[in-house]
Every structure is written in C-alpha cells, then in structure tokens.
Amino acid sequence: xxxxxxxxxxxxxxxxxxxxxxxxxxxxxxxxxxxxxxxxxxxxxxxxxxxxxxxxxxxxxxxxxxxxxxxxxxxxxxxxxxxxxxxxxxxxxxxxxxxxxxxxxxxxxxxxxxxxxxxxxxxxxxxxxxxxxxxxxxxxxxxxxxxxxxxxxxxxxxxxxxxxxxxxxxxxxxxxxxxxxxxxxxxxxxxxxxxxxxxxxxxxxxxxxxxxxxxxxxxxxxxxxxxxxxxxxxxxxxxxxxxxxxxxxxxxxxxxxxxxxxxxxxxxxxxxxxxxxxxxxxxxxxxxxxxxxxxxxxxxxxxxxxxxxxxxxxxxxxxxxxxxxxxxxxxxxxxxxxxxxxxxxxxxxxxxxxxxxxxxxxxxxxxxxxxxxxxxxxxxxxxxxxxxxxxxxxxxxxxxxxxx
Numbered sequence: 001x002x003x004x005x006x007x008x009x010x011x012x013x014x015x016x017x018x019x020x021x022x023x024x025x026x027x028x029x030x031x032x033x034x035x036x037x038x039x040x041x042x043x044x045x046x047x048x049x050x051x052x053x054x055x056x057x058x059x060x061x062x063x064x065x066x067x068x069x070x071x072x073x074x075x076x077x078x079x080x081x082x083x084x085x086x087x088x089x090x091x092x093x094x095x096x097x098x099x100x101x102x103x104x105x106x107x108x109x110x111x112x113x114x115x116x117x118x119x120x121x122x123x124x125x126x127x128x129x130x131x132x133x134x135x136x137x138x139x140x141x142x143x144x145x146x147x148x149x150x151x152x153x154x155x156x157x158x159x160x161x162x163x164x165x166x167x168x169x170x171x172x173x174x175x176x177x178x179x180x181x182x183x184x185x186x187x188x189x190x191x192x193x194x195x196x197x198x199x200x201x202x203x204x205x206x207x208x209x210x211x212x213x214x215x216x217x218x219x220x221x222x223x224x225x226x227x228x229x230x231x232x233x234x235x236x237x238x239x240x241x242x243x244x245x246x247x248x249x250x251x252x253x254x255x256x257x258x259x260x261x262x263x264x265x266x267x268x269x270x271x272x273x274x275x276x277x278x279x280x281x282x283x284x285x286x287x288x289x290x291x292x293x294x295x296x297x298x299x300x301x302x303x304x305x306x307x308x309x310x311x312x313x314x315x316x317x318x319x320x321x322x323x324x325x326x327x328x329x330x331x332x333x334x335x336x337x338x339x340x341x342x343x344x345x346x347x348x349x350x351x352x353x354x355x356x357x358x359x360x361x362x363x364x365x366x367x368x369x370x371x372x373x374x375x376x377x378x379x380x381x382x383x384x385x386x387x388x389x390x391x392x393x394x395x396x397x398x399x400x401x402x403x404x
Contacts, residue, residue: 012168015175016116018070022105022178023113025063029106032056036099053095060098063105064186065347070179077347078188094188101185112178119167126160229265233258286316287343290323294341298331299356301339308343311350311402318376319343319352322398325373326354334358334394345402349382352398360392373398 035052061077068075078094236258243251281289287305294303310316323341330336336358344351362370363386374384377398388394 012171014070015171016120016167018066018175018179019113019116019171021066021113022109022182023117025059026105026107026110026113028059029102029109032059033099033102033106036102056098056102057095060101060186061347063101063182067179067182067186070175071183073183074347075183075186076188077349097185097188101182104182104185109178109182112174116167116171116174119163119170123160123163123167126156126163130154130156130160225268226265229261229268232261233265236261281313281316281320285310286319289316289320290341290343293320293323293327294339297327297339299327299336299339301327301341303341304343306342306344308345308350311345315350315380315400315402318380318382318400319350319398321376322352322373322396323354325370326352326396329362329370330354330356330358330394333362334360334392336392336394348402349399350402352396352400354396355393357393359390360388360394361390362386362388362394362396370396 032052032055036049036056039049039052064075064077078097236254240251240254240258243254284292287308290305291303294301311319323343327339327341330339334356336356338357340353340355342351342353342355344353370386373396377384377400380400382398382400384399385397386395387397
C-alpha cells in the first residue's frame with residue numbers, strides 16, 4: 001500500500017522533472033538559435049544552415065515527444081522536409097514554427113525551469129547551512145546573510161520553509177501552464193478545411209493513378225509473358241497430338257518442350273503474384289523481406305532496422321516496394337559503389353531512407369520509377385523527399401503513416 005505522502009510526492013517530482021528539463025533544453029535553445037543566426041547572417045556561413053536546422057528540428061522533436069507524454073496527448077509531428085536544401089529550410093513554415101518555439105523555450109522555458117529548480121534547491125541549501133553553520137564560519141544564506149548565531153540559523157530555516165512553500169505551490173501550476181503553451185507552439189499548423197480537401201483530392205487522384213498503373217503493369221506482364229508461354233504450351237501439345245498419330249517416337253521431345261514452356265509460364269505467373277504482394281512479407285515480415293532485397297542487390301548495400309514494429313499489410317507492402325524500386329533505380333542509373341537502407345518507425349510514421357554515393361542528379365519528374373514511388377506513398381497520405389545534388393549523394397526518404 002502506498003503511503004499518502006508518497007502518492008502526493010511522485011506527481012510533484014514528475015512535474016519538477018518536466019520543468020528541470022525545460023531549463024536544460026531552454027539553455028540549449030540559446031546555442032541553437034545563435035547557430036541559426038550566425039548561419040543566416042553572413043553569406044559565407046550559409047552552408048552551415050542545414051546542420052543547425054537539423055539540430056533545431058531534433059530539439060523540437062525531443063520536446064514534442066516529452067511534452068506529449070507529460071500531457072498524455074501525443075503532439076502530431078510536422079511533415080518532414082529536405083533539411084539539406086537551404087531553400088527548403090528558409091521557406092518551410094514548420095521550420096519557422098520550430099524557430100518560434102526555440103525562442104519561447106530559450107526565454108520563458110528557461111525562466112520557469114530555473115524558478116522550479118531554484119525553489120527546492122534553495123530550501124535544501126538553507127537547511128544544510130542552518131545545520132552546519134558552526135563548522136562553516138562565515139557561510140552565508142541564499143539571502144546573502146552571514147551565519148553567526150543560532151538565531152541566524154533559525155532565519156535560514158524560515159527561508160528554507162519559504163522556498164519549500166514556493167516550490168510546493170508553484171511547480172504544479174507552472175508545469176501544467178507551460179506544457180500547454182509549449183504544446184501549442186510545437187503542434188503543426190492547422191490546415192483549413194479547403195486545404196485539407198484539396199490535399200485529399202490530390203491524394204485520391206494519386207492513389208487512383210497508382211492503382212491504374214499497377215493494373216496496367218499486371219495486365220502487361222500477364223499478356224506479354226504468361227499468356228504467350230501458355231499459348232506456346234497449347235501449340236506444342238497440338239504438335240504432340242499430331243506426332244502421336246504419325247510418329248509416336250518423335251512426340252517425346254515435343255512433350256519435354258511443352259513441359260518446359262509450362263514451367264516457364266508457371267514461374268512468370270508466380271513473379272506476377274509476388275509483385276502484387278510478396279509472400280516474403282508474410283513469411284519474414286518487413287525487416288526480413290527488405291534484408292533479402294538488400295542481400296541480393298547488385299551494388300554492395302547495408303541495411304538497418306530501428307525499432308520496427310509490425311504495421312498493416314498494405315503499409316508494409318508499400319514500404320517494401322519503395323525499397324525495391326529505389327534499389328533498382330540506384331543499380332540502373334546512379335553508378336554508386338555503396339547503398340544504405342534504413343527503416344525506422346517514429347511518431348506514427350514508417351520511414352524508409354535509401355542513400356547511395358552515386359553521381360546524383362536524380363529527378364522524380366524524369367523517371368517513372370521515382371514518380372511511381374511518390375504516387376504509391378501519396379496513396380497512404382505519406383510524403384516523399386528526394387535530395388540528389390549533382391555529384392551525389394542521393395537520399396530518398398519516404399514517410400508512410402502506419403495507421404495504428
């Protein structure tokens with residue numbers, strides 16, 4: 001059975017911890033803001049902007065998760081964007097929102113954190129000074145009052161009581177108040193109904209286009225491959241029938257030829273079925289399926305899966321095909337010597353990142369493969385980012401809502 005005082009102390013300690021971390025991230029925000037200002041001010045240091053922008057986004061993401069956990073309501077993360085593109089960093093509304101939160105955290109967050117931490121720290125310090133002043137001649141209290149007698153010690157104890165009262169009364173409302181303010185600043189911009197309707201309409205159109213493209217691909221594979229081989233089987237069986245009437249001994253080679261054609265047709269039919277939903281996803285899950293893709297890649301590739309829980313079958317299939325298409329494009333066009341594939345799940349998103357050290361210059365507008373990836377991801381209301389400067393490296397990042 002929990003003692004009543006213990007039950008009351010734990011929430012207070014949790015609130016104190018929240019504000020203490022606010023003070024730490026607030027002080028860190030000053031450095032990040034200084035880095036952003038120094039990166040933008042002189043043109044010479046402008047290339048450093050993406051690095052400081054990534055630091056700002058990581059700090060905001062950390063505080064977004066922490067504040068959401070404290071309030072018990074997860075804060076929806078903003079849409080990812082190409083943090084290596086200086087233009088994207090300067091024009092992104094979500095980046096501007098993160099900078100606005102950094103300013104709030106550096107000023108108000110640091111202040112409330114220091115107030116919350118200073119109250120119990122001041123109480124403890126004054127109690128220690130009051131108890132040990134005979135052994136510490138000349139020591140002063142937090143009010144800069146020298147300790148020279150037990151009367152002064154009683155004043156220090158009264159000061160400690162005042163600090164403790166302030167901490168007991170202020171920590172809880174300060175934590176709730178600042179958590180709500182911070183959550184408002186950290187939450188992404190609210191999209192109007194018209195904007196959301198336009199986004200859903202575009203996503204639906206992309207989904208229909210991707211579905212139509214997939215159906216045409218399956219139909220083409222069945223028509224040009226499997227159907228032709230089955231026709232060949234029928235022709236060979238007809239030749240076998242005629243040979244059996246004229247020369248039965250010559251029928252055996254024709255039977256073997258028909259058998260080979262049927263085997264090839266069956267193999268192509270299996271390939272078509274795998275392209276609809278790879279059985280390896282059922283057998284080994286997404287991590288194992290992607291590992292198999294990477295191990296059979298013609299270019300040396302490394303693979304990493306970070307805390308990857310199961311996702312709906314359609315989402316895993318989309319991620320699998322993103323990796324498959326990205327590897328195919330890299331092998332055909334990049335001239336890369338090394339490919340890295342990373343799968344991760346965070347904030348309700350399944351993220352696929354494929355990086356190659358090739359020549360770069362990839363453009364989704366010029367290639368059906370990249371356009372197909374973008375449409376497939378858009379069908380799930382996801383986002384696709386491609387960063388491929390001339391000379392490389394090329395980074396393809398797809399974020400798909402897990403829907404769980």
